[in-house]
Amino acid sequence: MNKTISITINGEAYQQSVPIRMLLVDFIRDVAGLTGTHVACTFEGVCGACTVHLDGEAVKSCLMLAVQADGHRITTVEGLAVDGELSILQKAFNDHHALQCGFCTSGILMNAAEFLKVNPRPTEAEIRSALVGNLCRCTGYAHIVDAIKEAAGRAG
């Protein structure tokens, strides 16, 4: 019922015996104590709030078991800033007021950060399409799209 796993999160190695049924998002929040990764829909995998990077790719950490991440590298929103300095994307979110309540923000940042690596010069339509998997109920998305657009410009 339990299995010992090793997961590297934001460069730090965590080795722990966990129930096989434990979701990756619960490992991140409860075992590693990194509560920047959020849980909203809890079951369907439709809200995107729990998005993290698995070996550099955006995935929903509620649609995986922690044991499936054994031996893998995870990055969470806490891992975006370098030496306390916010990333270009995070700064753009700040500048454009791309969050109100902030609940969805960490998932959107993680999705957008990988999206911009795959597509560094996106059109607005591509940005909007990339956000399909993240629900935001405050902003109406307009400022989020603006922030991502500006981050793409600044990074180049």
Added chain:
Amino acid sequence: MYPAPIENYVAPATVQEALKALGGQAAGEAHFIAGGQSLMQAIKSRLISPRTLIDLQHVAELKGISAEAGGVRIGAMTRYRSIAGEERLNGAYEALRDAASHVGDRQVRNRGTIGGSLCWNYLAACMPPTCIGLGASVELLDTKGEKRTLPAEEFLRGPLETARKENEILLAVVLPGAPARSGSAYKKWGLVTDALPVVGVCAFVQIGDDGRCRRARLAVGGLATGPRRSKAGEEALAGVAAKDAEAIAAAADRAAASTEVQADMWADASYRKALISTLAREVVSTAFARAQARRAA
């Protein structure tokens, strides 16, 4: 939401190890997990409660697309992300790119696989009708080492049902060598952008020197009976010229009229038929255009 307790988890590195793990379990107690984008929902909602999970993520031989003159082979663990970006599918098998690039969202496409989708055969899924429409076959291997190949349309049965036996693993989806002047397309309609399809339609056409349809395949998804070919629609496309919008519309109407549809909370029966007709018209026109582009090249 937590899954019910799971007793064992194994992550084999080869197909042989995966089948050995499967063979060591009593029937129905073990479940393969591919990308897990549907299965984890089913496990969390306790629609299924496997005692053992066999995770296929490390089985390298199940991943990747190889395109050769004899056809295209897509490993069962190939992700939507890879299929969506595979330019060698353009033309004859471009419907797969259409379908894969709009499954769920980009996080789902980073994990979800073609084999997982086919083995789950959810009612509202894009891969099942697309594979039927393209005339794909599936390769299965059992715990005794017996391999079999069968057409996707025989493999895929009613929703959540397939012809896969308890002791088999899906190895790959195989597409036949693409005939010259052939094209395909897939399109779905859902309640919101990139939503699960209420209806999805895949068309494949091959045209002759005269620009007329020599061979057509048309498949519909989102049906309570499971994904189905529309043979009436295919017959109505025979000999139709690529530019003949009226004949294409008539064939699309035939496909809709002859398909048995259900009414549910997303669409009543007549609306579902209107969707089939509209989508069929679009995908057949796109498939013709792609077949013609290949002729010019």
